[in-house]
Amino acid sequence: MEPHFIDNEERQRLRAKIEKEVSAMGYPPEFGTALAAGLGTERAMGKMLHYLTHADMPSMEEIADELVAICDDRSFWREKKEAEFYQNKYNEMLWQSKFEDDEDE
Numbered sequence: 877m878e879p880h881f882i883d884n885e886e887r888q889r890l891r892a893k894i895e896k897e898v899s900a901m902g903y904p905p906e907f908g909t910a911l912a913a914g915l916g917t918e919r920a921m922g923k924m925l926h927y928l929t930h931a932d933m934p935s936m937e938e939i940a941d942e943l944v945a946i947c948d949d950r951s952f953w954r955e956k957k958e959a960e961f962y963q964n965k966y967n968e969m970l971w972q973s974k975f976e977d978d979e980d981e
Contacts, residue, residue, distance in 0.1 A: 883918065890921040897928040903936055911943055920946050 894915075895908030915921045927934075927942050934942070 886918050890918060893925055894921060907936060914943055920950055
C-alpha cells in the first residue's frame, strides 16, 4: 500500500471548520477539537463536516455517534485494503510456485 501524503495545512483548516460548526450549534469548541482529533484524516473530517452542515441540529450524542460510524467505516476500509493486499501476495506466491513446479517436470 502506498503512503498517503498528509497535508497539515488542510488538516488544520478542516479542524477549524469543525470547531466553528460545532460552536455555531451552541456546543463547546473543545467538543469540535475532540471530534477533529478523533477523526484524524482529512477525508474523515470532510465526512463529519458534511454531516454537521446537513444534519438538522443534531445533539452532541448524535454527533458522537456519527464520529464512531465514520471511524468504523475507515477501519473497515483499511482492513479490506489490507486483506486485498495480502490476498494478492498469496496469489502471486501460488502463481510463482505453479511455474516452478512446471519447470521441475
